[in-house]
Amino acid sequence: MLSSKIFVDKLQGHGFDFFTGVPCSLLSGLIAELEADREAGYIPSVREDAGVGLCAGAYMGGKRPVLLMQNSGFGYSLNAFTSLNLIYKIPVLVIMSWRGCGGKDAPEHIIMGDINEQLLKTSGMEYAVLDENNADQVLSTALKKIKDEKVPYTLLVKKGLFDERH
Amino acid sequence: MKGIEAFKELAHLLKNEPTVLANGYISREFFNVTDRKENFYMIGSMGLASSIGLGVALAQPERKTLILDGDGNVLMSMGTLAMIAACAPKNLIHIVIDNEVYESTGSQRTLSHEIKLEEVAKSAGYKQALRVTRPEEIRPAYEKLVQAEGPVFLLIKVEPAFDASQGRVTHTPEEIRDRFMESIVG
Ligand SMILES: Cc1ncc(C[n+]2csc(CCOP(=O)(O)OP(=O)(O)O)c2C)c(N)n1
Numbered sequence: 001m002l003s004s005k006i007f008v009d010k011l012q013g014h015g016f017d018f019f020t021g022v023p024c025s026l027l028s029g030l031i032a033e034l035e036a037d038r039e040a041g042y043i044p045s046v047r048e049d050a051g052v053g054l055c056a057g058a059y060m061g062g063k064r065p066v067l068l069m070q071n072s073g074f075g076y077s078l079n080a081f082t083s084l085n086l087i088y089k090i091p092v093l094v095i096m097s098w099r100g101c102g103g104k105d106a107p108e109h110i111i112m113g114d115i116n117e118q119l120l121k122t123s124g125m126e127y128a129v130l131d132e133n134n135a136d137q138v139l140s141t142a143l144k145k146i147k148d149e150k151v152p153y154t155l156l157v158k159k160g161l162f163d164e165r166h
Numbered sequence: 167m168k169g170i171e172a173f174k175e176l177a178h179l180l181k182n183e184p185t186v187l188a189n190g191y192i193s194r195e196f197f198n199v200t201d202r203k204e205n206f207y208m209i210g211s212m213g214l215a216s217s218i219g220l221g222v223a224l225a226q227p228e229r230k231t232l233i234l235d236g237d238g239n240v241l242m243s244m245g246t247l248a249m250i251a252a253c254a255p256k257n258l259i260h261i262v263i264d265n266e267v268y269e270s271t272g273s274q275r276t277l278s279h280e281i282k283l284e285e286v287a288k289s290a291g292y293k294q295a296l297r298v299t300r301p302e303e304i305r306p307a308y309e310k311l312v313q314a315e316g317p318v319f320l321l322i323k324v325e326p327a328f329d330a331s332q333g334r335v336t337h338t339p340e341e342i343r344d345r346f347m348e349s350i351v352g
């Protein structure tokens with residue numbers, strides 16, 4: 001297991017300083033940490049695409065944003081990524097829960113769980129699957145992509161990776 | 167009043183405020199009236215001018231920040247009005263060019279003939295929300311709102327009267343981003 005507290009510290013240590021999202025139970029520990037941290041100033045987004053817009057504005061205003069979402073929200077935000085971030089070159093770190101991974105989940109998650117990686121690939125969204133041992137490595141890759149290529153970078157989070165609070 | 171009359175009035179009032187413009191004719195027409203580096207012309211991502219503007223306002227709390235939105239765009243992202251009200255950035259001015267149609271796609275009607283968007287904004291929790299219908303009302307309304315604590319909302323009723331012979335935004339998306347960021351963070 002990866003500690004939410006430690007991972008939030010790592011994010012902040014890498015200079016991420018603007019946090020928003022729409023919750024998923026898989027990310028409940030992370031969001032609880034962010035909500036408890038006044039510095040982090042976590043902002044609840046009403047929809048994932050609004051979160052994409054919010055992060056884009058924050059980035060252009062000088063922040064380094066992180067957007068947390070369930071993969072169902074990837075469907076909602078696909079147009080925002082393709083017609084905003086990817087063409088204007090506006091980066092954001094996306095932390096996306098991988099519901100339906102391996103076909104074991106509630107019915108509404110099965111299709112997205114199955115196509116999640118393919119959909120990221122086809123839409124030109126680079127990503128890595130986060131695990132217990134690669135946090136530092138994927139965060140430095142993410143930072144490089146964000147700084148050099150100015151593209152969104154996604155970390156996929158499987159069930160049970162973080163200490164969940166729900 | 168025509169949209170272009172509203173834009174010409176506004177162009178006189180703006181200084182160096184970062185301004186996020188809704189997609190479609192709003193970006194295009196304002197570009198032709200005054201092409202400032204502070205203009206972020208949104209070409210896709212319909213509905214997101216408001217959340218982008220909120221992000222800029224939160225990242226730059228000392229800079230007055232403007233959103234130049236359309237009725238169709240606002241209706242698509244009505245939840246963002248709640249986010250703006252809840253985050254309550256004092257420096258944010260949300261202006262809506264309300265022509266009661268999706269003019270950019272052929273003037274199909276929106277819902278803003280029936281739904282008063284400034285009342286939605288007020289109920290959501292914007293500090294002030296005004297509606298103007300004549301060009302000479304724009305300056306006093308804007309001057310009042312620019313001095314007030316945000317977030318504030320200005321609805322400008324216009325007739326659909328876009329001149330389609332006007333050119334499109336000529337800057338590439340990356341140029342738009344670079345100019346915009348340069349004007350904010352240098
Ligand atoms: C997600 C999405 N749906 C539809 C469109 C097509 N579209 C482009 S501009 C526009 C109308 C915008 O309406 P409004 O904000 O009222 O501005 P107006 O065109 O009236 O100036 C539409 C529907 C789009 N670009 N994106």
Ligand SMILES: [Mg+2]
Pocket residue numbers: 236237238263264265266267268269276
């Ligand atoms: Mg309209």
